[in-house]
Structure formats: C-alpha cells, structure tokens
Amino acid sequence: xxxxxxxxxxxxxxxxxxxxxxxxxxxxxxxxxxxxxxxxxxxxxxxxxxxxxxxxxxxxxxxxxxxxxxxxxxxxxxxxxxxxxxxxxxxxxxxxxxxxxxx
Amino acid sequence: xxxxxxxxxxxxxxxxxxxxxxxxxxxxxxxxxxxxxxxxxxxxxxxxxxxxxxxxxxxxxxxxxxxxxxxxxxxxxxxxxxxxxxxxxxxxxxxxxxxxxxxxxxxxxxxxxxxxxxxxxxxxxxxxxxxxxxxxxxxxxxxxxxxxxxxxxxxxxxxxxxxxxxxxxxxxxxxxxxxxxxxxxxxxxxxxxxxxxxxxxxxxxxxxxxxxxxxxxxxxxxxxxxxxxxxxxxxxxxxxxxxxxxxxxxxxxxxxxxxxxxxxxxxxxxxxxxxxxxxxxxxxxxxxxxxxxxxxxxxxxxxxxxxxxxxxxxxxxxxxxxxxxxxxxxxxxxxxxxxxxxxxxxxxxxxxxxxxxxxxxxxxxxxxxxxxxxxxxxxxxxxxxxxxxxxxxxxxxxxxxxxxxxxxxxxxxxxxxxxxxxxxxxxxxxxxxxxxxxxxxxxxxxxxxxxxxxxxxxxxxxxxxxxxxxxxxxxxxxxxxxxxxxxxxxxxxxxxxxxxxxxxxxxxxxxxxxxxxxxxxxxxxxxxxxxxxxxxxxxxxxxxxxxxxxxxxxxxxxxxxxxxxxxxxxxxxxxxxxxxxxxxxxxxxxxxxxxxxxxxxxxxxxxxxxxxxxxxxxxxxxxxxxxxxxxxxxxxxxxxxxxxxxxxxxxxxxxxxxxxxxxxxxxxxxxxxxxxxxxxxxxxxxxxxxxxxxxxxxxxxxxxxxxxxxxxxxxxxxxxxxxxxxxxxxxxxxxxxxxxxxxxxxxxxxxxxxxxxxxxxxx
Amino acid sequence: xxxxxxxxxxxxxxxxxxxxxxxxxxxxxxxxxxxxxxxxxxxxxxxxxxxxxxxxxxxxxxxxxxxxxxxxxxxxxxxxxxxxxxxxxxxxxxxxxxxxxxxx
Numbered sequence: 001x002x003x004x005x006x007x008x009x010x011x012x013x014x015x016x017x018x019x020x021x022x023x024x025x026x027x028x029x030x031x032x033x034x035x036x037x038x039x040x041x042x043x044x045x046x047x048x049x050x051x052x053x054x055x056x057x058x059x060x061x062x063x064x065x066x067x068x069x070x071x072x073x074x075x076x077x078x079x080x081x082x083x084x085x086x087x088x089x090x091x092x093x094x095x096x097x098x099x100x101x102x103x
Numbered sequence: 104x105x106x107x108x109x110x111x112x113x114x115x116x117x118x119x120x121x122x123x124x125x126x127x128x129x130x131x132x133x134x135x136x137x138x139x140x141x142x143x144x145x146x147x148x149x150x151x152x153x154x155x156x157x158x159x160x161x162x163x164x165x166x167x168x169x170x171x172x173x174x175x176x177x178x179x180x181x182x183x184x185x186x187x188x189x190x191x192x193x194x195x196x197x198x199x200x201x202x203x204x205x206x207x208x209x210x211x212x213x214x215x216x217x218x219x220x221x222x223x224x225x226x227x228x229x230x231x232x233x234x235x236x237x238x239x240x241x242x243x244x245x246x247x248x249x250x251x252x253x254x255x256x257x258x259x260x261x262x263x264x265x266x267x268x269x270x271x272x273x274x275x276x277x278x279x280x281x282x283x284x285x286x287x288x289x290x291x292x293x294x295x296x297x298x299x300x301x302x303x304x305x306x307x308x309x310x311x312x313x314x315x316x317x318x319x320x321x322x323x324x325x326x327x328x329x330x331x332x333x334x335x336x337x338x339x340x341x342x343x344x345x346x347x348x349x350x351x352x353x354x355x356x357x358x359x360x361x362x363x364x365x366x367x368x369x370x371x372x373x374x375x376x377x378x379x380x381x382x383x384x385x386x387x388x389x390x391x392x393x394x395x396x397x398x399x400x401x402x403x404x405x406x407x408x409x410x411x412x413x414x415x416x417x418x419x420x421x422x423x424x425x426x427x428x429x430x431x432x433x434x435x436x437x438x439x440x441x442x443x444x445x446x447x448x449x450x451x452x453x454x455x456x457x458x459x460x461x462x463x464x465x466x467x468x469x470x471x472x473x474x475x476x477x478x479x480x481x482x483x484x485x486x487x488x489x490x491x492x493x494x495x496x497x498x499x500x501x502x503x504x505x506x507x508x509x510x511x512x513x514x515x516x517x518x519x520x521x522x523x524x525x526x527x528x529x530x531x532x533x534x535x536x537x538x539x540x541x542x543x544x545x546x547x548x549x550x551x552x553x554x555x556x557x558x559x560x561x562x563x564x565x566x567x568x569x570x571x572x573x574x575x576x577x578x579x580x581x582x583x584x585x586x587x588x589x590x591x592x593x594x595x596x597x598x599x600x601x602x603x604x605x606x607x608x609x610x611x612x613x614x615x616x617x618x619x620x621x622x623x624x625x626x627x628x629x630x631x632x633x634x635x636x637x638x639x640x641x642x643x644x645x646x647x648x649x650x651x652x653x654x655x656x657x658x659x660x661x662x663x664x665x666x667x668x669x670x671x672x673x674x675x676x677x678x679x680x681x682x683x684x685x686x687x688x689x690x691x692x693x694x695x696x697x698x699x700x701x702x703x704x705x706x707x708x709x710x711x712x713x714x715x716x717x718x719x720x721x722x723x724x725x726x727x728x729x730x731x732x733x734x735x736x737x738x739x740x741x742x743x744x745x746x747x748x749x750x751x752x753x754x755x756x757x758x759x760x761x762x763x764x765x766x767x768x769x770x771x772x773x774x775x776x777x778x779x780x781x782x783x784x785x786x787x788x789x790x791x792x793x794x795x796x797x798x799x800x801x802x803x804x805x806x807x808x809x810x811x812x813x814x815x816x817x818x819x820x821x822x823x824x825x826x827x828x829x830x831x832x833x834x835x836x837x838x839x840x841x842x843x844x845x846x847x848x849x850x851x852x853x854x855x856x857x858x859x860x861x862x863x864x865x866x
Numbered sequence: 867x868x869x870x871x872x873x874x875x876x877x878x879x880x881x882x883x884x885x886x887x888x889x890x891x892x893x894x895x896x897x898x899x900x901x902x903x904x905x906x907x908x909x910x911x912x913x914x915x916x917x918x919x920x921x922x923x924x925x926x927x928x929x930x931x932x933x934x935x936x937x938x939x940x941x942x943x944x945x946x947x948x949x950x951x952x953x954x955x956x957x958x959x960x961x962x963x964x965x966x967x968x969x970x
Contacts, residue, residue: 002914003953005434020902020958036918036955068900070953074922077951078437079911080639082920083892085433086912087568090889557964561890636893 002089006082007032007070016046016071017062023051025060036064560630563613564637570610571640574647577603607647614644616652616659625666628659633668635688638695645699653703654711660700661715661737665723667692670731675789689732697736704740709748709761709769716741717772725779729787735803738776742806745769773810777818780807784822791829796845801852808856816857827854831861888913888962896921899960903929906954907965916956924949 007029016026017038024047027040039061045054582599585592611617615627631637645653664670669692672685681689704712719737728734747753749769751760761769780787787803789795808819820827827850834846850861891910898906898919905928908921928945 001430002433002912003918003920005431006912006920007953008431008434009437064955065957067955068958069949069955071949072920072951072953074951077911077920077922078440079893079922081436081440082433082911083636084568084572085436086892086914087565087572087889088432089912089914090885091569091572558890561894565889565892634894639893 001034002085003036004032004034005085007036007038010072010076013073013076015040015073017067018069018071019062019066020068021066023047023054025054025062027059030059033064036067038062038064038067038070560627560634560637563615563627564631564634564640566613567610567631567640567644568636570606570613571643571647574603574606574610575643577606610644610647611652614656616656620659620662626659626663628656629663629666632660632692632696635691638688638691641696642699645703650703653700654707657700657703657715658718661719662722664719664734664737665728667733669733670728673732674727674730675786692733693736697733697740701740704744706756707744708753708758709745709765712741712744712748713765713768713772716745717768720772720776720779725776726783726786729780729783729803732799735787735799739799739803739806742773742803742810746806746809777807777811777815781818782822784819785826788823788826791826792833796849798845798849798852801849804853805856808853820857823853827861828864831864834861885913885915888917891962891964895923895965897963897965898954899962900954901958901960903931904958905929906952908949908952913962914956917959917962918956919954919959919962920951921954922951924952 011029011031013029014026015029016024017040018024023045025040025043025045027043029038030041031039039059041059043054043057043060045051048055577599580599582592582595585596614631618627620626625633632641645656648656660667669685669689673681673689675681704715707715719741723734729738748758748761749766753759753761784804787800788797789800804819804823808816811819830846830850834843834850837843837846847861854860888910892913894910895907896910898908898921900906904926906921906924906926908924910919910921912918912920925946925948930943930945932941932943933939934941
C-alpha cells in the first residue's frame with residue numbers, strides 16, 4: 001500500500017508514464033488505485049510522431065502492469081517522509097515469523 | 104370475521120397482505136401469479152409492459168418481517184382474539200393464519216385479479232373479451248373507439264386487436280368465474296360506456312397475428328368464398344370502426360367492405376406482417392428475460408440483509424484499518440504537512456518525523472464531513488480487531504480436504520522463499536519479556552568486536568530508524584495523564600512508560616555511542632554520522648534522549664571529531680579541493696547534527712562546556728580540524744557559550760557566574776587553542792574566490808577576538824589582515840552586487856569584535 | 867538487547883530476508899538492473915515487496931546491441947539519460963545492489 005499511498009499525494013501533478021512498450025505519456029495524474037493502475041488527463045504522447053494514433057486521445061487509463069517507469073516531479077516528493085514510510089512498510093508483518101509477534 | 108376487521112382493503116400495497124399471510128405463502132402466491140401471467144401471455148400473445156414484469160426483485164420486503172411488525176396499539180388484542188398468552192417475536196404464521204385461511208384465499212384471489220386488471224389496465228378490452236357475447240363486445244368496442252380514439256385518415260394502421268378476438272381467452276376461468284359470480288365488485292369491470300384509457304391503441308397494436316388469421320386474409324384476398332364469415336365481418340367492422348365510420352350492423356359493414364380498395368387491404372396486411380415480426384422478436388426477448396428472471400429468482404432470499412451487510416463489512420475491512428498510519432502513512436502525513444504549510448502559523452520545526460503534530464492531527468480528523476467515514480470505521484473496527492486477534496495463517500487445511508487452501512493477501516503474499524530465521528527463533532526463546540516489540544526482531548545483533556564495515560553501519564542506522572519510528576508512534580499514542588484513582592488509566596500510562604523506556608534504551612544501544620574508543624576505527628557512532636541518513640536521524644534521536652545521554656553523545660563526538668567524514672574529508676588544503684558531494688554532506692551535518700547540539704550547549708553550565716571545550720582541543724589535531732567548517736563551528740560554539748557565561752548570560756537559565764577556578768580553566772584552554780592556531784589563522788579560510796561563503800571563519804575569528812588579550816588581538820589582525828583587505832577590495836569592486844554587502848558584513852563580524860569597522864579601512 | 871549482544875558475536879550477520887538488505891540502501895545510491903538491458907543508478911527513497919521503487923537523481927543506461935548489416939559485427943551502443951525522480955515498477959527489476967564502492 002506504500003506506493004498507492006504515495007501516488008495519491010501526486011494526484012493533480014504532471015507525470016510522465018513510460019510503458020513497457022516504450023510509449024511515454026505525459027499527463028495530469030487524476031487517479032490511482034491499489035494496483036497502481038493510473039488515470040491521466042490532458043495527455044500528450046512524448047514521441048507523437050511515432051504514435052500518431054494517440055493524438056486524438058485526451059485522457060487515458062493505464063493498467064498498472066504495463067508501466068515501466070513513472071517520472072515524477074521531485075518538488076512534489078518528500079523524500080525523508082517517503083523513506084520513513086518505506087521503513088514502516090518494511091516493518092509491517094508480512095512473514096509468518098512476524099505474525100507470531102504481536103504489536 | 105369480516106374483511107374490514109383485518110383491514111383488508113385491496114387498494115393497499117401488496118406488502119400488507121404479505122405481512123399477514125406470511126413469508127411462505129407470499130412467495131407461493133407470487134409464483135402462481137407468475138405462472139398465471141406467463142400462461143396468459145402465451146395464449147393471448149399479449150406482451151406485458153416490461154416495466155412491471157414481476158416482483159422477483161422485490162426481495163427486501165421479505166426480510167425482517169418481525170421488525171416491521173407494529174408492536175404497539177395491540178391493547179385490545181386479547182379481547183378480540185381471546186386470551187392467547189404471551190406473544191413473542193417467534194410468530195407461528197401458519198397457525199395464526201389458519202384461522203383466517205378462507206378469507207385469505209378469497210382475498211388473494213381478489214388481489215390476483217385486481218393485479219391483473221391493473222397490470223392490463225392498458226388492455227381494457229380484455230375484460231370485455233371475457234364476455235359471452237361477441238356481438239355485445241363489438242358493439243361496445245366500437246363505441247369506445249369512436250368515443251376515445253380518433254385515428255388518422257385515410258390509411259390508418261389496422262388495430263391488431265381485431266385479430267385477437269378470433270381466439271378468446273381460454274385460461275381465464277378463475278377470474279371469469281369470479282366475474283360471473285359477481286364476487287368482484289363492480290368497479291373492477293370497467294363500465295361499458297367509459298372511454299378507453301389512452302394506452303389502448305398502443306397495447307392493442309402489439310397483438311400478433313396467428314396463422315389462421317393470415318390465412319383468412321389470404322383467402323379473402325383471393326376472392327374465395329369466406330369460410331369464416333363472422334371473422335371477416337369483424338375484420339371489416341374493425342376497419343370501419345377505425346376509419347371512423349359509424350357501424351350499424353356487421354353484415355352491412357361486410358357488404359360495404361367488399362367494395363373497398365384492395366390496396367388498403369394489402370397495405371394492412373404488410374403492415375400487420377411487419378408488425379408481427381417485430382412483435383415476435385420482442386416477445387422472444389421478453390420470454391428470455393422472463394426465463395432468466397425466473398431462473399434467478401430461485402436464489403431470492405438466500406441472503407438476508409444482515410448477511411449482505413456482513414459481507415460488505417468484511418470487504419470494507421480489507422480496505423479500512425483502524426490506523427491509517429499503518430497502510431497510508433505517506434499520504435496521511437504528507438497531507439497533514441501540506442495542510443500545515445498552507446496555514447499561516449507554521450511550525451518552525453522541520454516536518455520530517457515531527458512526532459507532535461501527527462498526534463494533534465489525528466485528534467482533529469474526525470470532524471464534519473468525515474463523520475460518515477468515522478462511523479464506518481467504528482463499524483469496521485470490531486472486525487479488524489477480531490481479525491488481528493486471530494493469528495494470520497498463510498495456509499488453511501480443512502478437515503477431510505485434500506491439500507491446503509492458501510490465504511494470501513496484499514499484506515500476506517505467498518512466500519517464495521522459506522528461509523528459516525534462526526535469529527528470530529532464538530530471540531523468541533531468550534527474550535520473552537522484551538519480545539513485545541516487533542522492532543526487536545528487526546534488530547540483528549552486531550558483533551561488538553572487529554571491523555565495522557559499511558553494511559553493518561547501515562544496519563545500525565536502520566535499526567536506529569526502526570526504534571525512532573516506533574518511539575514516534577508511541578509518542579503519538581501516548582495515553583492521557585491518569586486521573587487519580589483511575590486504575591486502568593494509571594496502568595495504561597505505566598505500560599506506555601515501560602514500552603517507551605524499553606524502546607529508548609534499544610535506540611540508544613543501536614547508536615553505539617557508549618562503545619569503547621579505540622576498539623574499532625572509526626568509532627561506530629562516528630561511522631553512523633558519516634552516512635547521510637545517519638546524520639539525518641540525529642535530531643529525531645535526540646528528542647528521545649535523556650540529558651546525560653545527550654552529553655555522552657556530544658562527548659563521544661568531540662573526542663572523535665577528527666575522524667568524522669565531514670571533518671577529515673572537508674579540510675581546505677592549499678589547493679582547496681573538496682568534492683561537491685562532500686560539501687553537501689557538510690551542509691547536511693550543519694543542518695541536522697549541529698542545531699540540536701548547539702541548543703544543548705547553549706543551555707549547559709560552564710563546567711560542562713569547559714569540559715567539552717577542553718576535550719575538543721586536547722583530543723583533536725586542532726590545526727587540522729579547524730580548517731574544516733564543522734570543526735570551526737564547534738569551536739565557535741564553545742567560545743561563544745563560554746563568553747556568554749563569563750558575562751553572566753547564564754543568569755537567565757538560573758546559572759551562577761562562573762567560578763574563579765572555571766575562569767582560569769577557560770583561560771588555559773583558550774591560550775592553548777590560540778597558540779595552536781597561531782600562524783595558521785589565514786589557513787582556516789577556504790580558498791579565495793571559489794564561491795564558498797567564508798562567514799563561518801569570520802564568526803570564529805570574531806569569537807576568538809572577543810576573548811583575546813591585546814597581544815592576541817594584534818596577532819589575529821596581523822595574520823588575517825591580508826584576507827580582510829582582499830575581501831573589502833572585492834566588495835568595493837562589486838559595489839552594486841548583492842554579495843558586496845554580505846562580504847562587508849562578514850568582515851565586520853570580525854572587525855566589530857575588535858572594535859573596528861570595515862568603513863574605517865583605507866584601501 | 868544486552869542478551870543479544872552477548873549471545874550473538876559468533877554470528878555476525880544474522881539470517882535476514884533479502885528485502886532487509888534493500889532496506890539498508892534507503893537514502894543511499896543503488897544500482898538496479900532491469901529487463902530490456904536497462905540499468906539505473908540513483909538514490910533509493912522507497913521500495914516495497916514487489917521491488918517497486920522510487921529513485922532520485924537517476925541515471926538510466928540502455929544498452930543497445932546492433933548488428934552491422936555488412937560486416938555482421940555486433941555494435942554495442944549505450945544511451946544514457948538522467949531523470950530527477952522516478953518510480954520504477956518492480957516487475958521489471960532483475961537485481962538491486964549497492965553501487966560499486968570505487969565507482970562512487
């Protein structure tokens with residue numbers, strides 16, 4: 001849930017989603033879910049001469065599994081807090097061993 | 104028993120009769136109804152308006168009948184029913200209803216009939232068709248048509264209702280008999296003179312033609328003798344009627360119709376055929392839908408509303424936790440920080456890991472629009488807690504089942520590797536008392552001997568973070584101060600204190616401050632400080648430290664200062680090469696480690712400051728250390744604090760003026776420092792003109808100058824004179840530049856301490 | 867804790883889960899090898915069990931092997947770009963390691 005939580009804070013910011021087929025789409029992040037499926041608005045394909053069929057598309061839904069990268073605005077990321085969140089996530093009881101320890 | 108006593112008004116909604124007749128009977132009744140209607144539509148080919156098909160969806164009303172029952176106003180029940188004893192909620196419906204079964208049946212029949220007549224209210228011709236006399240029927244119909252219907256001329260679509268009359272309904276015995284018996288009140292049979300409802304034409308248009316009807320048409324078209332005189336007559340009569348012609352006698356109409364244009368008939372026929380096709384298609388669709396509905400209706404009522412609610416809750420509990428910080432930490436805290444930043448009163452503290460505000464935020468979250476969420480969370484809380492209490496199994500093997508059922512979730516994914524953790528096991532056995540915190544399990548043991556490599560340092564730091572995060576969370580969840588004589592509150596705070604102390608102890612040990620000096624190089628604590636995130640954690644660590652722990656920490660730092668990366672790696676040589684990455688580290692150190700230590704020193708008494716100062720000068724190669732920014736910062740810190748205390752500034756903190764012994768001790772240290780730095784003062788500066796702000800050096804020189812004797816001041820000025828002049832010259836050249844005034848201000852820091860000013864300088 | 871430090875010196879590094887090693891690299895520069903001959907070097911800010919990650923100051927290196935049409939020789943070409951802040955989907959990750967110490 002860490003990255004779901006993380007992406008929620010980026011809603012409204014411009015991001016560039018790079019897909020595994022090398023298509024890169026820049027747009028405003030409008031929503032995200034726990035599978036990290038992504039909805040973008042006001043989209044623009046980075047290399048639109050290569051993908052002319054995307055010209056007419058104004059917004060899109062991207063299945064999380066086809067994403068390779070998401071380029072983010074660094075100013076919208078609190079790295080120290082993000083590290084803390086990652087540490088907390090790492091401590092969440094995920095293994096059988098951890099389950100025997102109650103909090 | 105009369106009908107009126109039970110309030111059986113057939114105009115009431117069906118719910119009432121359901122309530123009284125009980126669950127089973129209602130469903131049975133409904134099913135009969137469905138079958139009946141199905142049959143009816145099959146035979147007559149009348150398509151019902153799909154909007155009011157059946158009640159298969161109305162399952163809500165079958166639930167919780169007992170809760171819907173009125174429990175009040177039954178004071179006279181005993182009088183009416185006789186003494187029946189205590190009535191609970193476990194009603195025996197069949198027994199009660201048996202008493203009135205006859206009435207119920209009758210009522211039901213009436214109800215069914217009423218429903219049909221209302222269902223088919225659009226087909227008002229239906230009750231008419233049940234009449235024994237067709238002649239009367241037609242007479243009636245034509246009147247109605249004339250009265251209520253004004254079809255367009257000259258080629259109107261034929262009303263297929265005429266075809267329907269060839270096949271009078273055969274399955275209407277029950278209602279028919281009721282009509283004949285006169286059981287149905289008169290109002291259920293529409294008065295013969297009443298105008299048709301507006302829907303008449305629409306629904307009658309849907310009447311499909313049968314093969315016979317088509318045949319009849321064909322025969323008539325071919326001019327063959329008419330086998331079905333009456334039928335044809337009726338056809339023509341209907342045409343007449345639609346055409347708006349007055350219709351006196353069927354026979355007369357027939358003779359008239361014989362001369363009618365063949366084209367009209369052909370057209371009508373085509374229309375009828377086309378219409379029939381469409382109707383058949385619609386009918387097929389409707390049947391299909393009906394069949395599906397009937398199929399599904401088998402499952403109606405399998406789940407009660409509370410079942411559904413239960414499942415909803417389970418699903419929600421997967422998404423909502425009682426602690427949003429557990430799964431949604433980043434979002435929650437980030438939003439909180441952003442909200443605070445938009446507010447005018449911002450905390451001076453760095454937002455990172457600020458323990459205080461989170462608790463504050465939490466208390467104010469459940470307001471206004473979020474009360475709905477809160478309500479849901481409360482509902483879910485129980486389920487969440489239940490789930491937590493149960494050990495989360497990764498597998499479930501049911502008795503008698505082959506194999507195991509995996510119980511995986513986002514939190515608990517399938518493990519691909521099963522590494523048995525020896526460490527964890529031993530820990531469970533050895534430390535049952537301290538095993539309350541999962542953090543312990545995350546903290547691997549590190550040998551107190553041997554060389555500490557980078558990974559071990561990182562591990563130490565992560566362990567410190569783990570403890571700090573846990574401490575911060577504990578702080579957020581700190582129970583309120585106990586009221587006197589409230590045992591559980593006192594116990595809660597005691598338990599909390601215990602946990603907190605335990606964790607703070609863990610954190611302190613992980614910092615490794617108290618390890619022997621000289622066993623490893625550099626000292627483990629210094630190694631921690633040599634990593635960026637090790638520096639970053641220091642302010643957060645110090646919030647949970649006791650004063651003497653902080654003192655120990657500073658002492659350790661001062662004693663090993665020259666081994667710090669930001670000291671040894673950031674010393675300006677004559678060539679002046681310090682990597683940009685190291686400059687970043689220095690800045691980080693100045694922004695993270697120094698402020699809390701500075702704060703501590705700024706409150707410390709003379710004795711402690713002198714101890715640290717002396718240790719610093721004694722333990723480190725001062726000429727070397729002083730050439731680093733951080734080293735000078737520490738020296739400046741000690742010098743300025745001692746100066747303040749010497750001048751009685753400690754009075755504000757309730758500290759007495761330094762004793763004579765302390766003053767002489769100070770003088771001793773100062774002189775030692777001065778003599779060490781003599782002839783090196785100029786080398787403290789970073790290389791000129793490489794864009795490094797040298798303010799910190801001027802600050803140090805100022806601090807030195809304040810405590811210096813006249814001779815020492817003279818030495819100082821002589822040594823740095825060149826730099827002063829260079830800086831002032833440069834500042835004059837850049838007269839209009841912003842950096843100009845800053846440079847002058849820097850120089851003045853030092854000059855003012857000597858009682859001079861840059862403006863007095865003649866260049 | 868004292869019990870641990872006393873009992874454990876024989877076993878300097880206790881058995882850990884692999885992801886715990888990744889945790890050590892939080893706020894440190896790391897090297898990530900990805901599918902499709904891609905490599906990343908950047909500072910790690912977050913990761914999860916799927917090895918989804920957020921990196922900053924990222925340098926991406928794509929290795930492209932081209933075969934010369936005439937000589938049939940393999941020509942290896944690398945394309946580099948830098949990205950300020952990057953989310954990396956975990957399913958493309960092959961390995962994560964600290965950067966070569968001498969390199970940084």
